[in-house]
Amino acid sequence: MTESAEPLAVLVLADDPLALAGLVGLLSGRPRVQIVGSGAADDLEGASLLAEPDVLLCDLGGSEGELPDSGFDEPVLALVPDADRARLALQSGARGVLLRQADGDRLEAALHGVVEGLRILDDGLAEELFNFGPAPRGLDGLPPLTPREMEVLELLALGLSNREIAEELGVSAHTAKFHIGSILNKLDAQTRTEAVVQAARAGILAL
Secondary structure: OOOOOOOEEEEEEEOOHHHHHHHHHHHOOOOOEEEEEEEOOOOHHHOOOOOOOOEEEEEOOOOOOOOOOOOOOOOEEEEEOOHHHHHHHHHOOOOEEEEOOOOHHHHHHHHHHHHOOOOEEOHHHHHHHOOOOOOOOOHHHOOOOOHHHHHHHHHHHOOOOHHHHHHHHOOOHHHHHHHHHHHHHHOOOOOHHHHHHHHHHHOOOOO
16 A cells, blocks of 8 residues: 555444543544544444445454454454463454554554555564564664664665655655654664664664
């Protein structure tokens, strides 16, 4: 999927009414997201759809971790409380999993990511999910960046905007934003400039 003027059509599913209301509140009003329906994951007949969804956002906090049989072929982003339920969600077909405390920006970026074919995995789940033991560390004790993240970091160092990075890499601005967020998290940086400085100090980026 390329960057488009059309918002992403999202069906929000959660058995917990408070979780459902919270997710709808986090995503409402975002110009790149349109909530086309919401309801209980185990009662999709109760979810009145405004349009066919592009992606399903499914909260699994109150379930065993398996995805509901939605009848849709669209990709699913699952929100989970722990690695065990993340594993079950992936085994039952989720394209991506995030921890339930993910904020609105991360949710939006991940939703666009799974629609574009990316596999999304919350950093906080990786160690337990794949039994890595302690997460591998890069230079200066920092988590290593993926090859794609290194490409994005090098473009950040050149001062390119999200859109310019997306055009350079042939991805959408939302995918670029997701990679930038991951870089900031791994480098423990609050801004793009700080991320570049941290990477240079750690020896993983030559300025």
